Amino acid sequence: MSFALVSGSTDAIPLIAVHPERLAATLDAMDAGGAAFVRAAGFMAEPQTWCLVPAASGGLAAVLVGVVDAADPFALAGLPLVLPAGTYALHASLGDRLDPDVAALGWGLGAYQFDRYRKAKRAPALLDIDAATREAVSSVIAASWRVRDLVNTPTEHMGPAELATGAAELAQAHGGRCRVIEGDALLRDNFPAIHAVGRASHRAPRLIELDWGDDAHPRLALVGKGVCFDTGGLDIKPADGMLRMKKDMGGAAHALALAGLLMATRVPVRLKLLIPAVENAIGPDAYRPGEVISTRQGLSVEIGNTDAEGRVILADALTYAGEWQPELLLDFATLTGAARIALGPDLPALFCNDEALATGLLDAGQSQRDPLWRMPLYAPYMAYLESPIADINNAATTRHAGCVTAALFLSRFVPQGQAWAHLDVYSWNDAPRPGRPAGGEAQGLRAYYAALAARYR
Template sequence: MTDFNALIEADTGQSARTIQILDVNNFEDWLKGQPDSIRAIVTAYQFVANPDSYLLLPPVGGKSDDKSVASDFSVVAGVLNSEKLDAWSLAKLGGRLPEGTYRLQGASAKGGLFGWLIPQHEFDRYKELPNKQGPSVLLVKDAIAQKDEAVRQAEATAMVRDMVNMPAADMGPDKIEDIVDRLSEKHGGELKVTRGDTLEEHFPMIHGVGKAAMRAHAPRLIELKWGKADHPKIAIVGKGVTFDSGGLSMKSPAGMLLMKKDMGGAAHAIALARMVMEANLPVRLHLLVPAVENSVDGHALRPGDILKSRKGLTVEITNTDAEGRLVLGDALTLAGEDEPELIIDFATLTGAARVALGPDLPAMFCDDKEMADGLLEAGDEESDPLWHMPLWSGYDSRLNSQIADCVNSAPGSFAGCITAALFLKKFAPESVPWAHFDTFAWRPASKPGRPKGGEALGLRASWRYLQGRYG
């Protein structure tokens, strides 16, 4: 893991290259004050301070022993708003500038530290990355108070990205258990793992989805409890389908290509739990990860089978590729039995959510207005946006079954993410505020600080909400 702590230091007047922060509104005034040589370079490169643009400039003036003047070059960078940086304002710079030490000029680093840090982490487990830059250190003054929080968010985001990027052969249910076990040991938590006959008896939907991979990648329910018993209880649940073939309702080869990421919900949940524990948030945490592989063999779940759930509801299987909601159903039931104050779950649940909102915007379902508004506001504050989708009861009938309490997948393609969320609602406790994130956990195209591959979407918004509520 990248040592994010080493990438931000307190500014005590050390020698450093300067980064002049500009936006399109103050660019012309800045340019007028520059010598002819700098204006010529800026014009030649057509730099106009658009967001996510930067330019290296040669030194101009200053004494050789003046520590405030860069010895070899300086940087001029464009952002959306130079007076108030957001989480991604510095993302084009972190990890792209030559190795060295820098300080901002003309702006406070407040709000921008996460964006400086996260681009300097890359997934390199299986390949030596060519032309990898050395570390870029940012000197800060008033923003130093934000360092710990920025590092915490960067570490959690990197954790999600790395877990999702791992191939299924190296990120099976056992490996997810190992990750949670290490977190539990580090922070003094209580780990419980349910497998085998006990899993089949008490969590029949988790067992039903994972039983086809029993010999190679046995299904399990991983639980971690942490915090003082008298603190407010919260539950965080994550879908941990480590590979999704679709089961007997098998996906196409193209459809399976990214299915290593179907444990992205678990990665989000574990990373959020990690942030809660590292910040010592005054809550009683209950993390639940149903970890399974949706595979195919003679024991595989079949369309037409009926599963009994932990809650007692019977579910007719109409699509074995709608497996995530099954494992989440049993986990949500258990989470509710502990009577928490709130429940948050993450899942790479439906393609319908991606059709509706695209890859960058997680669908958030929550019928508790106060919690929903708080999450949306937190997403805006952290530049980690969410979109509130309806849990509209008018579609409940689409989950009706003639021979069971419900089906697991509504017929047709209409309102797919809504009917999936309505299925989960059957298992979430009625009296507990509950938010469900249908997140993609993947970035199909790169943006500054956000490489193609595994991605944390909704993580920092959820964390900001929990901080505001309990911090």
């Protein structure tokens, strides 16, 4: 897949990035006719605006695009689906110089269209870059597209079995191994919490496990919440709350995509990917409010709310990951609406028990323009999860600090001393923006990859 990036074009149309403060100087350096046209068009080089400069032959001589922040990966991301079909290339001398890697990344993200059920509206315009740059960014773009495709696909075509197939294909592509524990075999192999949440669906619950890498390399465990649809269970969601619940496997999508990215770029880790994959359905065998379920760790969990199911399935997966004794344990989950209330849709909530790990992730988020926001693992709030009949309740006794109490619940299933980070991620764009179409979205993916690549290379 080219991601609308090509190399070696001989007739690419020049693309000139211009800061508003340097527009006059850029126009003075252009040919007089083209500059006069740009002035007559009223182009002011504001961000996300562009001006098509005609050639005497009737074609395009150049395109000017307003860029205020040359390090912003989305500075050119609005262009692939609005410029006329053709091939464009960054101008070698006119205008502001853009980092080719950053420009290519944004172009590739902006070229995305979800076309599984209808034909793409148009072919994207192409950006000509050198082959080394294209190679450098293509794996990251592919991982971001993978998250978007997985999240955008409705549950009828993206259930637990399809997630398992995706993991198996990824393992095969990179020389890894994949196994799946399905249905009642979860009880046999001591994953009772995953089974309890998923048993009501006609689609059997699963634990998906992918292994890759050299045993001599540091161990890295990735865990992703794979709730392929969330009705809320018997504590059923209202219709508007259920409308986007195909995206409740966004954590699994992120974990899968990050695993694929690490394997594709051969980051030297011994990788284990775990995805508890279920559908939180309503049926005769649905788990009920007030029940006490067992977990792999041995802790008993009172079900205060069947709509707090993601943390329940993650409990078994985190316990299993911890038994492997990885150097790092990272989980991703569309876990709480409370994180969105606190931080909005664009800032994933990061919880971390290791200062060096947290610093690395946050710094990478800033450098990659893929921001994370750290939230506290405030231990006194664990009291909100107390149960009179079990070791812990899956739902707090208050609405206060909902994303914090959810993370604290997960922390009970992480071994003492294990370096761990939990990302509560929205996985969705509510409205389209340049390079970020409405629908499924990769958030924190580039930050995590950059931090891990820096740590292990």
